[in-house]
Amino acid sequence: MSEFPEGAPCWVDAMFSDVEGAKAFYGDVLGWTFGESSSEYGNYTQAYADGKAVAAVVPPMPGAEGQSAWCLYFASPDARATAEKVKAAGGEVLMEPMEVGTFGSMMLGKEPSGAVFGIWQPGDHKGFEKMGEPGSFAWAELFTRDPATADAFLASVFPFGAQKMDDEVMDYKVFHVGGKDNMVLGRMVMDKDFPAEVPPYICVYFAVGDCDGAVKRATDRGAKLQFGPMDSPFGRFAALTDPQGANFSVIDLSTTVGDMPAMKDA
Template identity: 70%
Template sequence: MAEFPEGAPCWVDAMFTDVEGAKTFYADVLGWTFGEESSEYGNYTQAYSDGKAVAAVVPPMPGADAPSQWCLYLASSDVAATAEKIGAAGGEVLMGPMRIGSFGAMLLGKEPGGAVFGVWQPGDHKGFEKMGEAGAYAWAEVFSREPDKPDAFLAEVFPYGTQRLEPGDDPAEADMDFKVFTLGGEENPVLGRMRMGDDFPPEVPSYIQVYFAVPDCDEAVAKTRKHGGKVYSGPMDSPFGRFAAVADPQGAAFAVIDLTTTVGEMPQFG
């Protein structure tokens, strides 16, 4: 796969205290297989769908007490320069920039509203080898209580265009504040941003929700429950696919979406 353009989602990974438990869960729910642990890099282990790299799991670093969560990485041609842009735009660099052998270079950052994300400058590891198909990354959205903060920040750090959802006749859309970030024109949306409403518990911070494609949303939800995971919302139909927001047994939240089952007309963006 060709290298990803600046700002494009290019990889996801997550830390798990129980890596073997995570492998069992995602093997069943998403159909993943797993490669060998890379002991040189903290037992970082890649996940595969149909033999193509789609994600990675890793145990926490010694002494770390962070909750399990999925981290979305955005592509950069120069991670050090992106780190400077993050600071200038009011964000925070939490880790890095640092080289990971010949694989590439990375950092972890936080936008001013509090959502954490990664930046990846590719070396040997380019990123996703499969996207938008069952078992692979499909989409991601920044959920924020203060949407003006990620809106301004992301557009300053990365070469994004923006489009806002135009509320239609559906009453459910009347109070919806949803925006998409695009690369290279309106026809190429790469990231969404949703304002968090009162239906989100106050203790839930801003975050980035990663969507993984599945062949059957209801089946993925049933398997999530079977393994002791949580279902926060859905399954529900949309013009983009049938989806649900869930969490694995270790608390890492994500969403599953069946991209082939669509209901309703596509919304208008302006």
């Protein structure tokens, strides 16, 4: 794929204490295959769907052991400049920008309400080689208890436009880059159904050809079903937690039910 516009999701990875277990799990659930681990870069291992790079898994760095989580990376033409924007907007830089050989530069940050994210400035590694097809990234949503703070942060750091779902009950916002047709991120409010100990996070959606089949494969391998499967105008989807604690969702984009919700500028 060509380079991603600033602010667009361009990559995902996750740290797993049991990398081989993660490879077996996602290989079964999403059909991934895996490349050789790169010892030079902490045994970082890319995942592929039909030969296209779609994600990566890596062992935790010393001292960073704990519950696994998927990290979404947003594209940036200048990771250092984005890091300064993160700080100025009230966010936290967890890992200062660093070069990863000739592949590109990365940083890790936390938005003010608590969700962790990454920034990727591409070099040789441009990001996803496939999106929106089975086995690849499809969508992402920021879950937060403080939507006003999160919204203001995102608008300050990235060149986002925004629309809000025209719904008196649900507070759901969609951010776009370069026009309303290029939606890149959703924002959900964490309600009382979310345990207090669950911090804000970005949930990554992976496309699948059969949502119910993917859920069965996941739960048969020890995943916990959090929500769904449920039909929607966007696709049939479900939310899961993998055996090592990483939250993710699966969505069958080809199975849609109902009309698209009305949106208004926000």
